[in-house]
Amino acid sequence: MTKDKSPMDQAIKETSIKNGKYLTFSLEQEEYGIGILKVKEIIGMMPITSVPRTPRFVKGVINLRGKVIPIVDLRAKFGMESIPYTERTCIIVVEIDSKDATVLIGIVVDAVSEVLNIHGDEIEDTPAFGTHLDTEYIMGMAKTEGGVKILLNIDRVLSIKEIQNIQGVM
Template sequence: MNGLSASHQVAPPDSVQHLSFRVRDARYALPIELVREIIEYGQVTTVPMMPGFIHGVINLRGNVVPVLDLAARFGFELTQAGKRTCIVIIELNLDEQQQRIGLVVDAVDAVLDIEPGEVEQAPPFGAGIRTDFIAGMARDNGGFTIIIDVRRVLSLDDIRQLSLAQQAS
């Protein structure tokens, strides 16, 4: 045998890997290339004068990382940490600087291979969140997974607030 196990799956050549997770009862995903790590929900230090959807900051190996609650950003109540609640650490290139941001999610599900043909445009209604936050809807056996547009979820104003949160701690 060539060293690969028979169960090893190879992603279709045009597919893009996404991390799927849950916020409330909906399934969401974002491109895996943005994800740096997934950590257990732990001690988050609140920072005064921040918008309600910013939980605060965490110390990640000596670096201050702002933490945003996706549920609150989507218009739901703040997340109450449970057994599966975790923080997805993403990295974005903002103003020619790498910015790490933590996203609080209810649970992480899996890494999905999503082919472009499986993605539909966001409907103008009914997704439960602002349609400008949605990059597309991926069809699968269980219905749809909402692919979020992280740059829209984090508007420039929000990014400035996150920078302030980092500096304040």
């Protein structure tokens, strides 16, 4: 017979999941973070091959050492204004756990900032922005000396259906 976990046990588990190292990056004027264990590599911008009939936020694919990697522009995914790429623009290759498999996807960001060690007590839950706003892709808000960093649950930035659609064209 298994014992149900108490709210305190659940809170400790959630805090330990959030506790750790995060790669931080910028989009517009905001700072975001992704758990470092999800990051496989950071590469400079390279030619992206467009794939017809994909969503606007899917920029296409790249050939990374013989592997075809789909590329998602986070600015477009988050509904931000498109800007020209600069010398600081880069692709972060992340590992996403989807329903069926683990998938490598490149995300285009304005600039990579640093790796931060963020403790669970520095992370607050995502505030309630309203009943109709989907924020399940936000893991929490990290309070740092430089302000607030939005911590992303990269597995939820794209929906399962979006991941399947991207896999379908690869």
